[in-house]
Amino acid sequence: MDLDKRPFIENLKPQYHDRPFEKGYGIDLYIDGARFLPDNVTVSKIVLFVTNQNLDRMIPPQAGLPDLESYTFSPLFAFRQELRAPHFDPTLMALISLETVDQMNKEVRIVGYSAINLFISRVTKKQPTMENESVGNYQILSIKGIFLGFRM
Numbered sequence: 001m002d003l004d005k006r007p008f009i010e011n012l013k014p015q016y017h018d019r020p021f022e023k024g025y026g027i028d029l030y031i032d033g034a035r036f037l038p039d040n041v042t043v044s045k046i047v048l049f050v051t052n053q054n055l056d057r058m059i060p061p062q063a064g065l066p067d068l069e070s071y072t073f074s075p076l077f078a079f080r081q082e083l084r085a086p087h088f089d090p091t092l093m094a095l096i097s098l099e100t101v102d103q104m105n106k107e108v109r110i111v112g113y114s115a116i117n118l119f120i121s122r123v124t125k126k127q128p129t130m131e132n133e134s135v136g137n138y139q140i141l142s143i144k145g146i147f148l149g150f151r152m
Helices: none
Strands: 027-033 044-051 062-064 076-083 093-101 108-117 119-121 137-139
Touching: 027 044, 044 076, 062 076
Parallel strands: none
Antiparallel strands: 027 076, 044 062, 044 093, 093 108, 119 137
16 A cells, blocks of 8 residues: 655645535535554544534534554545535534544543534635525535644
């Protein structure tokens, strides 16, 4: 298995289409892997929450385990979650954490986390702040090289 050794892969492409997110569209979240985890990482997993600005969960928390043949410090997940609904709250965000069992004390620890706005306002190019925002929402296309801040 040949991995790209760069810690961050720059993506200069725009991360959204400047068009409305229309009724009937869905959202697919995909996490391919993590890179260069700390030395005290053992087995790891991805945990995904999808929530709105009031922290109401859209779906139950989802977890993904890495491929058993991947490296401990650069695990490959191939984790995918589909979101389908007639209408999405424009304040939705994906909260992703990477958890492990710490090698030193054998306790579960969060290695890193990220919060990703699923929509942006057409006017402000920022996350909408109201559920009924009528200016239109735009879907993020893809995110490559998301940095998960290490806490261990």
